[in-house]
Amino acid sequence: MRGLYIHVPFCISKCAYCDFYSLADRSDLIDSYVGAVLDEARAYSGLSFDTLYLGGGTPSLLGAEGLKKLLHGLRQAFDLSGMIEATIEVNPESANVDLLQAAVDSGLNRVSVGVQSLVDGELQRVGRIHNAAEAIATVERAGSFGFGGISADVIVGLPGQRWPMLHFTLMTLAALGVNHLSVYCLSLEDGTRLAANPPHDLPSGDEQAELFEEARCFLEGLGFLHYEISNFALEGHECLHNLNYWRGGDYLGLGPAAASHIEGKRFKNRSDLEAYLRHPAGLVDEVEELGPRDKAAEEAMLRLRLLSEGLVADELVRRYGVDTTADLLRRFDDMVNEGLLTRDGSTYCLARSRVLTSNPIFARVLGL
Structure with missing residues (x-):
């Protein structure tokens, strides 16, 4: 999509x-x-x-x-x-x-x-x-x-x-x-x-x-x-x-300050309307292309926002490989043991009690 x-x-x-x-x-x-x-x-x-x-x-x-x-x-x-x-x-x-x-x-x-x-x-x-x-x-x-x-x-x-x-x-x-x-x-x-x-x-x-x-x-x-x-x-x-967005799909943003994610590349237009009117296709301020480990971690973090759907670890491993996801999944298991996440089979979800205090959890998912 x-x-x-x-x-x-x-x-x-x-x-x-x-x-x-x-x-x-x-x-x-x-x-x-x-x-x-x-x-x-x-x-x-x-x-x-x-x-x-x-x-x-x-x-x-x-x-x-x-x-x-x-x-x-x-x-x-x-x-x-x-x-x-x-x-x-x-x-x-x-x-x-x-x-x-x-x-x-x-x-x-x-x-x-x-x-x-x-x-x-x-x-x-x-x-x-x-x-x-x-x-x-x-x-x-x-x-x-x-x-x-x-x-x-x-x-x-x-x-x-x-x-x-x-x-x-x-x-x-x-x-x-x-x-x-x-x-x-x-x-x-x-x-x-x-x-x-x-x-x-x-x-x-x-x-x-x-x-x-x-x-x-x-x-x-x-x-x-x-x-x-x-x-x-x-x-x-x-x-x-x-x-x-939350499933890590592609999206294109048009207009000043609009962000995009296309085939693993993220970029954002400058937040300046008058400059945009002069150069509508040439004012990209932020460009980032994530490597496999960072991309897997970002996708995992976004999927945790989906409270019922969560992250299916088996699918993540299929997309990015065992070696790429090993450290990430160890962090997930640590957070399950701490009560921050729940696990059902290979599906990890944010603990219901942590919805309003999720930012530190997401930072750990990203390895920050």
């Missing part, structure tokens, strides 16, 4: 917690941006893709005409005839009827809504510019257009958040027919407004972990599978595009 990712770096305003590459109030550059992405696409002309994901930023700011132009150009550059999943991220303030109709007409079949919370006070505290009613209306509107997949982002650990508030958000979204939820713990990232001035009533680390555990139990009770560290889905509604 091969995925195509398009990074759309536009926002109306920057949220207080966000450290993704995006620019506020630069809608004047959207037409030029679409043209540049299509120029970059032509540099890879002829490739075929199974999934498409428009992320950001706020892809819904492309507007109906910009989205149609982008998708039409991508279909001319690439073979998308076998595409089985195509997602657009939208925010409530820009996901209007025309935009959603253009998405359906262009062959998109999945929408991811940046809800974050259905409590107005929580949204305001972190700089979100929509309110709960607008978010609910967006989810309902997406459902009326017949998208097969409707996902919503939800943040755990917002200022002042307590379980009744989080429970209301999750319960309401499930009742609206959302079949996928990305549930992220709030983190204070360097360079963000929230990190520079942390609210006094942020939940502590332990409180955040308790909120996440309550959310997990609630969602599992509704039939959602906790299939990846931050992702829950009803059966058959897992995000195929992201599953391809």
Whole structure:
């Protein structure tokens, strides 16, 4: 499987917690941006893709005409005839009827809504510019257009958040027919407004972990599978595009700051929109080609993110060889003995109790 990712770096305003590459109030550059992405696409002309994901930023700011132009150009550059999943991220303030109709007409079949919370006070505290009613209306509107997949982002650990508030958000979204939820713990990232001035009533680390555990139990009770560290889905509604990432598959990223992994080679475009507009196919900043040992370790780490699927050691050995994987699997067995991982036959999984403290485990998998 091969995925195509398009990074759309536009926002109306920057949220207080966000450290993704995006620019506020630069809608004047959207037409030029679409043209540049299509120029970059032509540099890879002829490739075929199974999934498409428009992320950001706020892809819904492309507007109906910009989205149609982008998708039409991508279909001319690439073979998308076998595409089985195509997602657009939208925010409530820009996901209007025309935009959603253009998405359906262009062959998109999945929408991811940046809800974050259905409590107005929580949204305001972190700089979100929509309110709960607008978010609910967006989810309902997406459902009326017949998208097969409707996902919503939800943040755990917002200022002042307590379980009744989080429970209301999750319960309401499930009742609206959302079949996928990305549930992220709030983190204070360097360079963000929230990190520079942390609210006094942020939940502590332990409180955040308790909120996440309550959310997990609630969602599992509704039939959602906790299939990846931050992702829950009803059966058959897992995000195929992201599953391809976590299974170590190939993907191409277009747009400023977009990352790619093609045939063992990783590279990333420079996070500079204006430079990208001048040279859309020539601003790769980071290039890395992993050797067999590092590639095996990276694949093992990514597969551990898949909580039920995990890593099948026999498959890893078949791909990379006994000698290449021997030290890695010894590390895995050590972590099983320490209670960090579980093992069933040749399948290793992250211990359920370690989901929110997985980064040190992943570092050990990578040999760091």
